Amino acid sequence: MEICPFVYGRALRPEEFIDRHEEMRRLLGRLVTGQATALIGQPHIGKTSFLNYLLDKSSRHKIVGDKLDLSIFSYIDSQMLGQSFDQPAFWKHVLKPLTRRFAILHKQNQGAEKPVRRIEAGSAALALKRSSDDEHNLDPTPIFKAYITAESNQFGTFTLEQLFTVLGQQGWLFVLVLDEFDALLTHPVLNKTEFYGGLRSLASRCSGFTMVIASRHSLERLNQETQAINPHGSPYFNVFTEFRLGPLPEIHANTMINVAGERFGSLDRKFITRTSGLHPYLLQTAAAILWELHEEGTKGVERYQCAAEELSRQSQAHFADTWNTWTMAERKVITIIAMSQINGMLGERQFDWRKLAESIGDYSAELRTLKEAGIIVKTGDASWKITQEAFLWWWADKVRTITRDAADFDQWLCAQEMDGLFTKEECQEMNDAAKKMRDFLGKGASTLIENFAKGLSSGALKAIGMG
Known part of the structure; x- marks a missing residue:
C-alpha cells in the first residue's frame, strides 16, 4: 500500500512545506533587522505552515545562514489562550523559551566550573548551568535580574522593555510569533488598550524584541476593529508591515x-x-x-x-469560514461575480448582468484584495471570474437555499448586512436572477458538477x- 502524500486538514511540517522562498526571504530579512511583520491570508492559505517553516532553525539557515542564530523564537496560538488568561500569565508563557535558552550561569568565581543549581524567583525556577551560550560570551546575570524584576512587577510594559533592552545589548533578539491573532480581538481579558499598546511599544522601542503575527484580517481592518478601545491614540498595528499570502505560484503548485x-x-x-x-x-x-x-x-x-x-x-x-472573513463590500463583489459567472452557464435563460457587473468597478480596493487572495481573476476590461470552481458549487447550493427559504433575495442580503450596499433596483434584479438560476440549477451544486465533469x-x- 502506498500512502497518499497529499496533506490537508492540518498545518504542514517544515519538511513537507512547499517552497515560498521569496516571501520567506523577505520576512527573514526583516527579522534580521528587527522589524515587525503581519502575515495576512485567507483561511487555510498556509499561514501556520509558513510559521512552522519559520520556526525551524535548519530552514532559516538555508536562507540567511547564521544571521538569526542569536534569536529566541516563541510561538503562541492565540486560540489556545484560556478565557481567564491575563497579561502576567501571557508573558510568563511567552517567555518560557527565554528561560530555557538562557539557563542561567551562576558563577561564584568568574571562569570557574560550578555544579548545576536552582534559584527560586517568585514562581520562576531557573536552572543554572553551563550551556552553548558560553560560546557567544553571554553574561546571563543582567538578563536574569531583568527577568526577575519583570516577573515581580507582573510583567508590566516598562519592566519588559528593560528585559528586552538588556537582551538586545548582548546581541540577542526575542521573536514573538502570534498565530491566529484575530482570536485576541474577542478575548475577554487581553482585548484591552494596555495589552495592544504594550505590544506596540515593545515592537517599536526595543532592539532585542520583534514580532510576527498571522491574521485573516488586514492591518487596516485590525486597526478598525480596535478603534473602539483606542479612539485617540496611534493605531496599534502601524509598526507592522503587511505580508500577504496568496495562492501558490504555478511552479510550486506543479511541484x-x-x-x-x-x-x-x-x-x-x-x-x-x-x-x-x-x-x-x-x-x-x-x-x-x-x-x-x-x-x-x-x-x-x-x-x-x-x-x-x-x-x-x-x-x-472552508468556504463558509472564508465567507465569514470577508467584509460586507467584499461579499457584495463576490456575490455579483459568482452569480454572473453561473448566469453565463444558463444558455437561453441568461439574465442581463451588465449593469451590476459594471457597478463593482467602484470597489477597486476590494477587487484588488480578492485578486491578491487568489479568489478572482480579471478576464476583461470590466469583467472578473471566480478562480476556484469548487466555490461556485458551494455558491450554487447557497443560492438554492436562499431562494427556497426566503421570500426575497434581498432578505438574505439584509441578513448578510449587505442590503445598504445595493439599491432597491439592484436588489430586485438580484432576486429575479437568483430565482431564475434556481430553476436552472435544479439539484444545486450537483448540476454544475455534472456539467463540469462532462x-x-x-x-x-x-x-x-x-x-
Whole structure:
C-alpha cells in the first residue's frame, strides 16, 4: 500500500512545506533587522505552515545562514489562550523559551566550573548551568535580574522593555510569533488598550524584541476593529508591515502535484488547478481525492464527477469560514461575480448582468484584495471570474437555499448586512436572477458538477480527435 502524500486538514511540517522562498526571504530579512511583520491570508492559505517553516532553525539557515542564530523564537496560538488568561500569565508563557535558552550561569568565581543549581524567583525556577551560550560570551546575570524584576512587577510594559533592552545589548533578539491573532480581538481579558499598546511599544522601542503575527484580517481592518478601545491614540498595528499570502505560484503548485508521479495525467492536473485556483488547501484536497480514486480504479467521467462531489463535501466548512472573513463590500463583489459567472452557464435563460457587473468597478480596493487572495481573476476590461470552481458549487447550493427559504433575495442580503450596499433596483434584479438560476440549477451544486465533469472529459476527447 502506498500512502497518499497529499496533506490537508492540518498545518504542514517544515519538511513537507512547499517552497515560498521569496516571501520567506523577505520576512527573514526583516527579522534580521528587527522589524515587525503581519502575515495576512485567507483561511487555510498556509499561514501556520509558513510559521512552522519559520520556526525551524535548519530552514532559516538555508536562507540567511547564521544571521538569526542569536534569536529566541516563541510561538503562541492565540486560540489556545484560556478565557481567564491575563497579561502576567501571557508573558510568563511567552517567555518560557527565554528561560530555557538562557539557563542561567551562576558563577561564584568568574571562569570557574560550578555544579548545576536552582534559584527560586517568585514562581520562576531557573536552572543554572553551563550551556552553548558560553560560546557567544553571554553574561546571563543582567538578563536574569531583568527577568526577575519583570516577573515581580507582573510583567508590566516598562519592566519588559528593560528585559528586552538588556537582551538586545548582548546581541540577542526575542521573536514573538502570534498565530491566529484575530482570536485576541474577542478575548475577554487581553482585548484591552494596555495589552495592544504594550505590544506596540515593545515592537517599536526595543532592539532585542520583534514580532510576527498571522491574521485573516488586514492591518487596516485590525486597526478598525480596535478603534473602539483606542479612539485617540496611534493605531496599534502601524509598526507592522503587511505580508500577504496568496495562492501558490504555478511552479510550486506543479511541484506539489508532481509528487503523484505517473498517477496524474494532464486531465487530473486540469481538474486540480481549475477546482482549487491553486489555493493550497483546496489543491491538496483535490489531489488527495484523485489519488484515492486512482487506487480504486475509477476512470473517465465517473472519476471526475466522484472527485468533484467529494471535494464539494470536503470544502463546505472552508468556504463558509472564508465567507465569514470577508467584509460586507467584499461579499457584495463576490456575490455579483459568482452569480454572473453561473448566469453565463444558463444558455437561453441568461439574465442581463451588465449593469451590476459594471457597478463593482467602484470597489477597486476590494477587487484588488480578492485578486491578491487568489479568489478572482480579471478576464476583461470590466469583467472578473471566480478562480476556484469548487466555490461556485458551494455558491450554487447557497443560492438554492436562499431562494427556497426566503421570500426575497434581498432578505438574505439584509441578513448578510449587505442590503445598504445595493439599491432597491439592484436588489430586485438580484432576486429575479437568483430565482431564475434556481430553476436552472435544479439539484444545486450537483448540476454544475455534472456539467463540469462532462465538459472536462469531452474536452480531453476533442483534444485527441475523438470528440
